[in-house]
Amino acid sequence: MKYRFLPAWLAGALSCFAVFAQAVAQTPAAGPYQSSAQLSTRLKSLTSRYGTLSNLQSIGKSRTGKDIWLLTIGRGTAAQKPAIAIVAGVYGAHPAGTELAVQLAEKLLAASGQDSVARLLDTKTFYLFPSVNPDAQEQVVAKPRYERTGNGADTDDDRDGRLNEDPFEDLNRDGLITQVRIEDPTGTFVPSKEDPRVLVKADPAKSETGRYLVISEGTDNDKDGAFNEDGAGGVALDKNFTFDYPFFTPGSGEMPVSEPENRALLDFLYKAPNVYAVFTFGPYNNLSEAPKFDRTKTTKRIITGILEKDAPVGDQVSKLYTSQTALKDAPPMPPTKGNFAQTAYYHYGRFSFSTPGWWVPKATASADTTKGKGGTKPSDNDDVKFLRWADANNLRDVFVTWQAIDHPDFPGRKAEVGGIAPFARLNPPVSFLNDIADKHLKFMTAFVRQMPVIDVVNLRTEALSGGLTRVTAQVINRGLLPTGAEIGDRVRFVPKMKIELRTGTGQTVVSGRKRILRSAMAAGESMEVTFLVSGTGRATLEAGNAMTGLKSIDITLK
Known part of the structure; x- marks a missing residue:
């Protein structure tokens, strides 16, 4: 006889964080985890208060017709600024991730009147997807309550030709499935x-x-x-993404990205070239301890390990996470097959970081008052x-x-x-998450301040005979992070670094490439470019891409 066993179970300046400390008190966390309808009301209320800085849109519907929300935060045209994506609720039994994502938005917007935060919102875009799997997360308020990871699709998990014929039963009638x-x-x-x-x-x-x-x-x-x-509870969305998809596994669906929820998420991301990095709240943790480079996993046709140039970046961000959040002693939380965070790295080609946000704090031994005969x-x-x-x-x-x-x-x-009780291991009472959200906001803002900044320096123009001008300049990444992940150089959807001399009427580049496409620039890396141009008047030298922003400088041809 077979038995089914239940599983056991993001440096900003210090002054900037003080700004948040004043604002966060305006958004205390209270009450239980929320239903899809309550979350929708909360997000709509937030965008109503901060209409010039936020926009709420539904990017699709779940299997049962619930909205898949995207909350965009920033000033100006979102798509024209570098962005980070914050994704939560892919793993349906993790409403704490959804709560943390929403609190991040609330706290960031509450501090938007401060100069340091206003500058952040002027130059960057935040895309927040707070609940990708609302069908599963609804179970936290439904009866009976059980840890649900599947969406609202009807599935034949045991392949007997019948759908949903062997559900849980609340045998002791307490409203919980244990x-x-x-x-x-x-x-x-x-x-x-x-x-x-x-x-x-x-x-x-x-x-x-x-x-x-x-x-x-x-x-x-x-x-x-x-x-x-x-x-x-049909398809578990965090088993239904494209990287390392677990074929023929209960809950993984009939094929990768078979579900409308994760299809809506990927459709948006693949059409958003300005996304620099992706952060996921879920039960995979590569922020507390970064994955190590393993050459044996990167030399095969299908890459299954982090690339050599990306591993030090992961370690840098991990140290930033630990220093900013002071969250330590995280339990091992390896990736599962078909999950979103790995797909975001290996197939979307962006830096991808994941954390549950909260875990049971490490306990210390209790005081021994029995002279060696007791203590815990x-x-x-x-x-x-x-x-x-x-x-x-x-x-x-x-x-x-x-x-x-x-x-x-x-x-x-x-x-x-x-x-x-269901949901208890991964999801503390909501009141415990207010301080955790503060810590993650501190980390997120510190990360954004380390993002790449492209500049054009040491511009020189030299008049030559025959109506020619030699233009020389250096393009430099002033940020503390590279302009993109190494894996992005292998994914066609990731924009290349571009350096281009934009000429006007009567101007011609006679030597040097007018448009230079190159791989990612490391933090602090510079590159000298030279053009020989025929003609007079003004031209423009432009460098960067959608993930870094564009830097333009005007040139006078002599």
Whole structure:
């Protein structure tokens, strides 16, 4: 018999941050996580207050007709300025990411009257996609509540020709879907010695014998030996993107980008050449610790590892993240197949960074007042760590006490419902996110201030015989980050760095390329260009691209 087991589980100046400290008090976080309708009202209210600095548009609809919102922040024409994209809610069971993204927008706009922030909004664009998977995120307010990652598509996950025929059931009628444990001599789980509320795998090396079978809360409706394997919640969007797509995996869909939600997101991004980097709030973390360069992953036809020039940038941004947020001791959160953040790097060709935003803080050993006979040592078990943190913060409703039930599939057997409440592990109470949003805003603004800045310096013109003028200049990247990712040089959708001498009537470039296209420029890198031009009057030397902005300088031909 098969059993389905539940998974256990962005330097700005200091004065600039002081500006935000005054503004953030105007946007306190309170109340529970929001429904799609409540989120829509909140975003519309925000753009109503800051109409000259923000724009809200629906870029598509979910499977059940909910809006996929894009909130654009900045002054002037958004598409004509370098941008960063902030994406949340792709992983449907992570409403904390959506809340953090919206709070970032609220806090940034609240500080827009300050000079330092106003300059930021004058020169950069922020694209925020707060909830890419609203169908799944609606489950945080629905009954029964369960951790849902799939959208509203009807799917046949068990390939038996029927749709959604084996859903969860709320066996103890508490409105939550947790776990069921059944006493059984063939079971492989035992209560943890660190916390008996938690079930762990029995360790034969420690002479442990399994005591419980563990399944998700529900029954075997279709009598195929699997529990709740084909319920509502169809395609998990963070398995449905193009990089490393997991074919023939439940929840991944029939083909990459088969769903309207992630198609709407990618359609917008691929038509937005000004996006410099992408930040994702989700359960993959490459900000706390940057991926390392591995040559064996970059020399094959299909690249599966970060490129050599991009790895130091990732390390630089990771250090910036840690210094600005002071968030440490993040648990390992490797990428999953078909996820958005990796697609944004490998296929969209931009720097891509991802973080859950919040995780259970690392606990220290409690004081030992019993002279070596007591005290609590830190645990390696994620569930134990979570429950200890919850207990220390007096959080209620994060654990359902084990309660005996009569389970129709296990007649005459002792069965109990209980376990950690849905959404609790990855999503703290909303009140915990206000300070976390402040930290991420500090990081985001620090990152934006390190973005590339193209300048044209040391311009010289020299009159030659025959009506010719030699024009020489240096193009330099004054920013602290390169003008683009190395991976972008391999992706045709990423604009190249362009240096062009724009001539007028009667002017001709007789030596040197009129338009130079080149790969990304490193931070501080400069390049000398020389043109020999026939004719008189004014010409213009222009350098940059959509991701860096364009720098133009007028030239007088002698």
